[in-house]
Amino acid sequence: MAPKSYIAQVGRFLGQEVTLEGWVYNHTHKGKLHFVMLRDGTGIIQAVIFRDTVGEAAFEKSLQLTLESSVRISGIVTEDKRAKGGFELQAQAIEILQIAPEYPISPKEHGIDFLMENRHLWLRSSLQHAIMKVRHEIIKACRDYFDQLDFTLIDAPIFTPAACEGTTTLFETDYFDSKAYLTQSGQLYMEAAAMAFGKVYCFGPTFRAEKSKTRRHLTEFWMIEPEMAFCDLQQDMAVAEGLIMKILERVLENRREELKKLERDLAPLEVIRTPFPRMPYDEAAAILKKENPDFIEGDDFGAPDETILSQQHSSPVMISHYPVGVKAFYMKADPQQPDRALCVDVLAPEGYGEIIGGGQREDDLEVLLNKIRAHKLPEEAFAWYLDLRRFGSVPHAGFGMGIERTVTWICGLKHIRETIPFPRTMSRIYP
Numbered sequence: 118m119a120p121k122s123y124i125a126q127v128g129r130f131l132g133q134e135v136t137l138e139g140w141v142y143n144h145t146h147k148g149k150l151h152f153v154m155l156r157d158g159t160g161i162i163q164a165v166i167f168r169d170t171v172g173e174a175a176f177e178k179s180l181q182l183t184l185e186s187s188v189r190i191s192g193i194v195t196e197d198k199r200a201k202g203g204f205e206l207q208a209q210a211i212e213i214l215q216i217a218p219e220y221p222i223s224p225k226e227h228g229i230d231f232l233m234e235n236r237h238l239w240l241r242s243s244l245q246h247a248i249m250k251v252r253h254e255i256i257k258a259c260r261d262y263f264d265q266l267d268f269t270l271i272d273a274p275i276f277t278p279a280a281c282e283g284t285t286t287l288f289e290t291d292y293f294d295s296k297a298y299l300t301q302s303g304q305l306y307m308e309a310a311a312m313a314f315g316k317v318y319c320f321g322p323t324f325r326a327e328k329s330k331t332r333r334h335l336t337e338f339w340m341i342e343p344e345m346a347f348c349d350l351q352q353d354m355a356v357a358e359g360l361i362m363k364i365l366e367r368v369l370e371n372r373r374e375e376l377k378k379l380e381r382d383l384a385p386l387e388v389i390r391t392p393f394p395r396m397p398y399d400e401a402a403a404i405l406k407k408e409n410p411d412f413i414e415g416d417d418f419g420a421p422d423e424t425i426l427s428q429q430h431s432s433p434v435m436i437s438h439y440p441v442g443v444k445a446f447y448m449k450a451d452p453q454q455p456d457r458a459l460c461v462d463v464l465a466p467e468g469y470g471e472i473i474g475g476g477q478r479e480d481d482l483e484v485l486l487n488k489i490r491a492h493k494l495p496e497e498a499f500a501w502y503l504d505l506r507r508f509g510s511v512p513h514a515g516f517g518m519g520i521e522r523t524v525t526w527i528c529g530l531k532h533i534r535e536t537i538p539f540p541r542t543m544s545r546i547y548p
């Protein structure tokens with residue numbers, strides 16, 4: 118058998134024979150010629166099966182191929198200027214691995230429910246493929262960014278004894294003779310790790326029993342969460358800004374083709390510049406009072422508020438100093454204005470809204486203990502967390518960036534559900 122190649126690399130074998138393995142994307146035949154579009158995950162190439170070359174029996178057998186049947190084709194790589202990848206395969210031999218029955222997904226319009234029900238197959242389609250490639254690039258950019266800044270990757274646990282982001286969205290599970298909760302955020306563990314390593318991050322799945330059916334919420338989503346010892350809100354914001362710029366640089370460098378396929382207008386991504394606009398809550402609230410009659414000053418921002426704010430600037434907007442009452446228990450209050458938290462939300466432009474939430478953490482033992490009590494959280498479960506303020510407490514800060522929200526924005530999608538391979542929402546846990 119000729120050496121194996123992937124379609125994306127066939128150019129290296131110009132004029133030589135290679136073996137390609139994949140699935141039938143499309144096919145047509147005319148007389149002694151059978152044209153098979155072969156897809157292998159790296160690209161698509163046309164294989165030309167000529168009866169006189171492969172032999173009568175193999176040719177007839179190849180005509181039984183259907184969409185998504187699996188095959189192995191050996192052939193000589195030739196140049197074809199008209200072909201998308203620039204090459205064609207002149208088949209010498211074809212081996213059929215499996216003939217697929219009628220494939221449920223066709224180029225015709227399917228409803229979203231049907232496609233989600235067939236997500237395991239839908240992932241093969243070119244748009245979904247493009248989204249996953251962009252997702253991969255974004256995750257890689259995040260990892261590279263923190264690695265280059267000398268952060269240490271520290272994995273956070275999934276089973277946890279207590280809430281990080283409020284008790285209303287906890288998933289509870291039996292844990293032998295007691296209860297456990299699926300993690301809402303790795304943050305508290307990253308705070309422990311930052312006291313051991315200085316600069317750390319975790320990247321993993323997080324869970325929230327979101328009862329709202331919105332286009333921005335999943336019940337299982339992936340978050341990248343840096344945490345830094347000896348860091349204040351301003352420094353934290355600079356790290357977040359750098360992360361977003363790194364992501365933009367990478368996707369514009371490596372994933373233009375995929376973004377074009379998704380019909381993403383690249384101009385709004387290309388104009389993003391640092392420094393991002395920074396705005397305290399009060400300034401944002403003043404804008405909202407004019408633009409949204411439903412907005413109540415002092416409340417957290419809803420999705421429509423974020424949309425309004427994020428449409429006002431071409432770069433992401435960083436909103437800080439929310440009222441302490443609308444934010445999590447661990448946020449440090451601003452010593453200058455104690456009813457405001459040293460926190461930041463980063464809103465992606467074009468109306469996409471929040472992609473990052475973070476800030477400076479409360480580092481005083483007594484204040485933190487009182488906050489835990491005021492939020493009616495189980496004190497015993499936080500004993501270890503309080504220890505961090507007992508043994509060498511330092512100012513520290515961090516943030517969490519939702520991968521799927523970021524992919525939604527970068528790809529210019531209307532809904533978050535296509536940004537994760539197998540989405541979990543209130544109404545979906547299959548496939």
Ligand code: 4AD
Nearest residue numbers: 302304334335338342472473474475516517519522
């Ligand atoms: O703002 P959040 O709740 O912040 C935290 O969890 C902090 N503990 C993070 C930290 O400081 N280490 O969530 C952070 C981000 C949001 O900005 C959003 O991008 C994403 O996580 N996110 C969701 N993404 C999809 N579906 C949901 N239900 C999400 N909830 C939050």
Ligand code: MG
Nearest residue numbers: 462471473474
């Ligand atoms: Mg948030």
